Amino acid sequence: MRIAIAGGHGKIARLLERQLADAGHQAVAIIRNADQTADIEAEGAEALVLDLEQTDADTLAAALNGVDAVVFAAGAGPGSGAKRKLTIDRDGAILLADAAERAGIRRYVLVSAIATDDFDSEAAQRVDSDSDDDVSQVYLRAKSEADAAVRERDLDWTIVRPGGLTDEPGTGLVTLAISTGRSSIPRADVAAIVATSLVEGVGIRQQFEAISGGDTVSDALATLRY
Ligand code: NAP
Numbered sequence: 148m149r150i151a152i153a154g155g156h157g158k159i160a161r162l163l164e165r166q167l168a169d170a171g172h173q174a175v176a177i178i179r180n181a182d183q184t185a186d187i188e189a190e191g192a193e194a195l196v197l198d199l200e201q202t203d204a205d206t207l208a209a210a211l212n213g214v215d216a217v218v219f220a221a222g223a224g225p226g227s228g229a230k231r232k233l234t235i236d237r238d239g240a241i242l243l244a245d246a247a248e249r250a251g252i253r254r255y256v257l258v259s260a261i262a263t264d265d266f267d268s269e270a271a272q273r274v275d276s277d278s279d280d281d282v283s284q285v286y287l288r289a290k291s292e293a294d295a296a297v298r299e300r301d302l303d304w305t306i307v308r309p310g311g312l313t314d315e316p317g318t319g320l321v322t323l324a325i326s327t328g329r330s331s332i333p334r335a336d337v338a339a340i341v342a343t344s345l346v347e348g349v350g351i352r353q354q355f356e357a358i359s360g361g362d363t364v365s366d367a368l369a370t371l372r373y
Contacts, residue, residue: 150345151175151214153199153243154221155192156183158314159258162338163218164192170346175214177221199239200231207246216254216345219243219293229274229285236286240293244300254351256341257297259308261329261356263290294354305344306354309337322360323367330358339364 150167152160155176164174168191176187179198187194195210199221211217219240223231240257247255264287271288273281297304310330317335340357344350349368360367 148215148345149173149175149213150216150218151177151195151211152192152218152220153177153239154219155187155194156180157220157222159312159334159337159341160218160220161186161190162317162335163220163341164190166338166342167345168192170342172346177210199242200234202242204242204245204249207242208249211246211250211252214250214252216256217243217247217252218256218258218341218345220258220341223286229276229282232282232286232289233274237289237293237296241296244297244302244304247302248300253303254345255297255300255302255304256344257294257304257306258337258341259294259306259354260287260290261308261310261327261358263287263294263308266291298354303351305350305352307337307340307344307350308354308356310356310358312337318359319363320359320361321364321367322358322362323355323371325355327356327358327360332357332359336364340368343368 154160155178167174174192175195176192177195181196184194223235266284266287270281270284294306310332313331313333315333317333343364
């Protein structure tokens with residue numbers, strides 16, 4: 148498969164690119180800084196330089212020619228301020244869905260976040276606020292709105308909502324459920340969930356939270372029940 152990954156230089160994305168390359172697939176990392184190309188190529192992926200906050204759906208769709216599936220793993224990241232939670236975490240994910248539809252790509256995996264629907268609706272409107280609490284509420288709102296927009300699409304979507312991310316080595320053992328309760332998960336295991344979902348064609352039109360647990364990734368995805 149040829150799989151384009153938005154936020155291609157991110158921590159989960161790079162782990163995913165390596166896992167896909169090792170499994171014989173071709174990842175295309177969408178990055179906004181051409182200086183990151185060597186890092187991407189070291190993971191066995193190709194770089195596609197495009198700033199998701201400075202492009203449009205037609206341009207992105209044209210760049211996705213020949214791609215079989217897309218993954219959204221971008222994010223404004225810590226310290227970015229509230230406005231970019233909306234322009235990248237929400238609008239970037241929706242732009243990728245628009246582009247996928249225009250390019251005729253059905254498969255879309257979205258990396259979201261645990262408990263993202265539980266935001267304070269008043270605080271989540273304060274996009275000009277510098278308060279960490281307000282920014283985190285805008286972040287949750289951005290993820291929640293992106294998920295809702297993608298769920299409405301006639302796409303083969305999967306929405307993965309990980310708990311707190313760590314850089315510990317992956318264990319390959321997870322718990323996946325509509326609601327898992329708060330806990331953490333290594334980024335490598337999130338990458339494995341995304342890769343397995345793509346390669347095995349499972350988890351389609353399903354949204355679930357993901358934390359470390361006791362099931363193999365394949366078993367956990369195969370036994371998701373809604
Ligand atoms: P990360 O390392 O922060 O990577 C995010 C990537 O998005 C960066 O490489 C960044 O590129 C890229 N990006 C930002 N704006 C962009 C734009 N306009 N165009 C193209 N790329 C852009 O993220 P991660 O740690 O792998 O996490 C992935 C996702 O999981 C994020 O959406 C995050 O919100 C979510 N999540 C996080 C937690 C947590 O505990 N931290 C929990 C659950 C879910 P630059 O290098 O150019 O900035």
